Amino acid sequence: MSSEQREKIIRFYKGTEGAETAVKLVDMAEQVQRSQKFRISGFLDPYGQEIAETIAANYPGIRVDFEGGYPGAERQRAMFIDNTFGGNPGFDIVVIKASWNGQYEHIGHRDVLGALMGQGIERDRIGDILMSGETCRILADDKMGAFLLDNLTQIGRSGVSCELDDLANITPKEERCKEIKATVASLRVDSIAAAGYGSSRSRAASDIAADKLKLNWQPVKSASQSVKEGDVLSMRGRGRLEVVEVRGSTKKGRIGVLLKRYF
Template sequence: MSLFDHFGKEERPFVERALEMLTQVERKQAMRLTDFLDPRQLFIFRSLSSQVHDVCISAHGGYDGAERVRAILHPEYMTVDPEDYRLALLRIHADQRFHVFEHRDVMGALLNAGMKREKFGDMLTDAEGSYAVVAEEVADYICMQVTQIHRTSVQFERVAWEAFSPPAPRFAEKTITVPSPRLDAVIGEVHHLSRAKAVVPIRAGKVKVNWKIVEDPAHALQAGDMVSLAGFGRFKVLEIMGPTRSGRLRMNVGLVT
């Protein structure tokens, strides 16, 4: 069995790049810093570390519990300092009395400014404020170029990590009933799509479960799974609560806001 058989076909270009980086660190005995990785990509790096000798993977996203992180690949004898991750914390100043920013509002503004998704990490928003964790090399550009989010004037400002208290994750919770925990059934119920319409983006590779593309509509979801549908956002399966009297399955899901 080939090494690549352990990963999806759409993941193979990333696997090749990751293995190349690990091999370079082994050969040159020098640190390498990645762009931001989602949890699946970090898992791939750590899975591949068995293919090289004496290479460690350290990861940090700016705060404990960060979803997206930058990783440093380094020989075992080298120590990593927090500043080596080259992370900048930006606070977004705006009048949010009429529209509290959501995760996708901030992400859309950064993408529209020409940023690659790999250059920014978590975006954290609540009624008290909005923050973006970004790569140090693009922080000044964002502060100068991004002046509007969702038709609201904004100003990005660097802030010190010491003064940062991350907002708790925000979910808009809802209870649904489905005939089964199948991916197509749950996506259809959450996003008000018929099962036939829910199958189309799944088959097209536009659905991820725990950051991995899943193309099987019959894939059974479990509590804790994070599901994303391109163009619709993400939701988390918070709880599977058991059958109703009619035999359908009650589930509690949280839409990421």
């Protein structure tokens, strides 16, 4: 791949939330191309996975596989692998089960993530965090898993005990899906968000201003930003919204859309 093509990819993502990820993944793909072996990334969010797929498509002879530790994982590691490589490398993902006494304090996902970041852990070393009553399961690479076993002793004000768990104990994620047929005044992101999440456009605009809404896993820059078929909106605490189909205009000039909301 020429340096011109490399710069084209990096320039495409420059100024976006994925700029740093794109540089890391391009470097990784080039290392695979030179070594004819494989490289594994840290845990990527869905936008990072999309970047990895774009990069792999631009490097002949390289493919990318993903694994998050269990079926339906949101955060996954990407493996760039040369098509001529004959080995069968693993993703080196483990799961750590943390337990605490919930009688005195409620611990949520944000508390667990805060405790991990407080240890100086970079976010890409951690996969999904799965909450369940007085326990949580933390997906991590194997080296980080060993670190957590020795060092994660407190979340918030609660002491925690950690043990290595089996990935097979994780129940595959089952998402509920609601199909929504609606008409909107325009394909502005605030109109689509209002229709999909059952709110007003002003409420959607407020959510955008508060940085709660993302479009294709990137921050929404403006309430007037346009969406198209295949786009995915996501809002903290309210799930994902997929624009499945744009069906054309009604007699009153509104636009028919088919949306799917995942909980």
